[in-house]
Amino acid sequence: MAPPSLDLTQDTRHRLLEAALLVFAEKGYDGAGIREIAQRAQANSALVTYHFGGKEGLYREALRSIHDRKVSAVAGLPPPPEPGDPGARETAIQGMKDYIRAFVTDLMSCPAESEVDAAAMALIGREIQMPHPVSAPVLVEFARPYMERVLALLRILCPGEDDEARLRATLSIQGQILHFRNSLGFIRLLSGDPEFPKDLEALIQHFIAFSLRGLGLPEAFPPPRS
Amino acid sequence: MAPPSLDLTQDTRHRLLEAALLVFAEKGYDGAGIREIAQRAQANSALVTYHFGGKEGLYREALRSIHDRKVSAVAGLPPPPEPGDPGARETAIQGMKDYIRAFVTDLMSCPAESEVDAAAMALIGREIQMPHPVSAPVLVEFARPYMERVLALLRILCPGEDDEARLRATLSIQGQILHFRNSLGFIRLLSGDPEFPKDLEALIQHFIAFSLRGLGLPEAFPPPRS
DNA sequence: TTGACTGAATCAAACGATTGATTAATATTG
DNA sequence: CAATATTAATCAATCGTTTGATTCAGTCAA
Structure with a gap:
């Protein structure tokens, strides 16, 4: 070494x-x-x-x-539409697609780009799962913008649901992506394919399609092509 | 203390x-x-x-x-249908619903039941994210039955997709649930609600609906009531 | 000279591991 | 059956190492 x-x-x-x-x-x-x-x-x-x-x-x-290390791709996104805006629903659907792509991009800044950035994201992932007592405040501050944006989009896309239902949906959308990132090593071990995933763009499209359909948006169903 | x-x-x-x-x-x-x-x-x-x-x-x-501590609810499920079986698709849909319920049940045997069982699941979660070198073989053996069952169901439900697409779908289904379990403490901190989730049955129904719709099954869409 | 900084040396505490003695249960023998 | 030998299980005490923290003489630019 x-x-x-x-x-x-x-x-x-x-x-x-x-x-x-x-x-x-x-x-x-x-x-x-x-x-x-x-x-x-x-x-x-x-x-x-x-x-x-x-x-x-x-x-x-x-x-x-970690905050200063790289500008979050999510932070660069335009603000989510307000419930009253014209065409809010269409804007929100596109906003969700853009968010998922940016979220995956943030998380998978993987080793190619910067070894330190990759380590930073691994650390964040570890801390979300088992926060060190010292880190809780920093971590909440870090995660809140991600959370708030999805919840804002869901307030437009799922106006009929209550707050807890929207929270569940938020966690499903982010959870599948975060789990993918955090346990990638284990997944490769389990699937026997050390270079999974071969196609990052296909992965992003999968997360987008799975999430939009999972939310039950008629516009996104079927097929997954979008 | x-x-x-x-x-x-x-x-x-x-x-x-x-x-x-x-x-x-x-x-x-x-x-x-x-x-x-x-x-x-x-x-x-x-x-x-x-x-x-x-x-x-x-x-x-x-x-x-941990293997011996409790019989997995998933292990008690009937075997998934074979691609040729009559009514395989309907059976597989019901099988997926049963699996998700059993998976959540396995993971959320939370502290009420047995403090040691809860610790065991927390340990599994920690290990999936960052496997200790010593534990990898044990962990793979532990997780494989869960993985294989979902993949078998998806071979019936999504016959057109390739292996990597089915693996992605498997990870989305299990990932949202695992992430929920693993980062529950952080989620409570972030949402400000220390007793989230209030309704476990609603949570199970959410995972079922989000997953079946996410897979793009026409039978499951819309609405989520099933 | 002063104040910011450096690094080898050192500290007490905690670590995992090992020791040798002791107990209790079992097996073997006379 | 009784006496003895053997084994597994447990203990207090201690080993050498590593830990995070501290000290202090020294460097260097301002």
Whole structure:
């Protein structure tokens, strides 16, 4: 294993944050040691206490730093239509398609692009499933925009349902995608196909079709072609 | 925190396994210590090595023991129909409804029933997302029957799709449910409703309707009432 | 000189593992 | 049957290692 040193032109604090993302994502909070993190950042382990007040502070700041790492594709989407707008329903259907594509894109920024970004998303996925006590506030702030957007779209697409039904639908839409992302390693192990999924665009189309049909929108049924 | 002692009439080996499920589920492999596990089992920590060869062996055996803890509701289902059977399609639709209900039941054996069973399912969920190297074989064996059943049903319900499309559909069906189970704590935090979901039967009906419609089965669309 | 920063050395605490002694139950023998 | 040998199970004590945290002499730009 070659020593995977990070960009030394960045200041030490920043290098520590990136190394922390990598190691925490790979080994979890308890499994990661500040010595290993410091070594990856080519820094001294004492700097963890100096810059962040300790391992916990480093973890919290590393999670926070994910916000700044990349502009979310979802954040760049136009705001969802209001219930009164003309053509709100058609706009909302297109908005849902765009959202699902952006959500998958956000989550699958996978290793090709940036090793650190991929680690950041893996960390987020892990934290959603089992939040570390320290990370809960950061995590809620991170996830809320995603949640709110889908709920806003569903208020137009499923006006007859109650709030809990819309929450269930939101969770089904995001859950299938999040589970796919979080357990991809296991899925590859189980299916015996180490390079699944071969076709990312087909995957996005599947999520769009499955979700729109799942919501029971007559416009989306059948067939799945759209 | 009262000392949560386990049933002392069971032999020590069994008590250690149950305590291991509780502590590993709560803190993960690295976060859990054999001292704490032994203390919960009211046993000596040296017995971990004596009975299981070490912490790793205890972890492996604890995961294995989940098989024996409770008979899976899915395992009790009748076998899925063969593609040639008369009325195979109707049988398969009903089979999918029964499967989803049984799957949710398996996963949500939540704390009311047995604290240890709930911990066991939490551990499975954690392992699916980030498998410990030691646990991969046990985990694959655990998950395969669930996977195979859905794929068998989809071979009847979606005969036109290719294998990868059916795998995607399987993952969407199971993913929404697994994600729901795994991140329930986070969802309650995010939605601000600490007792979500209030209605388990409505949740099951939602998963059934969302999945059948998502698959694009004309019989299931619309409306979701079935 | 001062203040920000560095890093080798070190700390107490917790870790998993091992030891040797002890008990209790079973098997073997006289 | 009684005495002895064998084995599995359990224990307190301790091993060496690793952990996160701390110290402190030293560097370097302002």
